Amino acid sequence: MYYIVVYDVEEKGVNKVCKLLRRYLHWVQNSVFEGELSEGKFAELRFKLLQIIEPEVDSVIIYTLRDKWRGREVIGLNKNPVDNLI
Template sequence: MYIILVYDVDEKRVSKVNKFLKRYLLWRQNSVFEGEITDKLLENMISGVNKILKDQDSLIIYKFKVKSYIENIILGNDKGNTDNVI
């Protein structure tokens, strides 16, 4: 499946959440990740990030069965450069 993940967390945890999510997904922009992921890896990711989040934090995952349903239009600087992805 393909997911887009967005989060809003306290400044104290931003770095930790960002670093953790980079293990699973491609960082696209501040507080935004996306990528292909299996059901099992998604479960692992959710379990792990839940240990970091606090009550006032928010994380939303948009799930798509296939990536072909998504069309990106990027204006300005594309922070999610994929040149180093094999």
């Protein structure tokens, strides 16, 4: 499946979350990652995120796209173009 992950975490956790997400997904812009993951890899990522964040103050939102990818439009500066979208 294709996932879009956005996060808003306290300053002390930003680097940990960013480094973790970079191992699994493509960086799009500040606090936004996207990419294709198997169910197993997604479960692994989700588990590791839960070990890093503080649920009382941090927020991670995961969008799951189950159907065919319909496209991507960037308005303004494209901070990290992704050429290999499926």
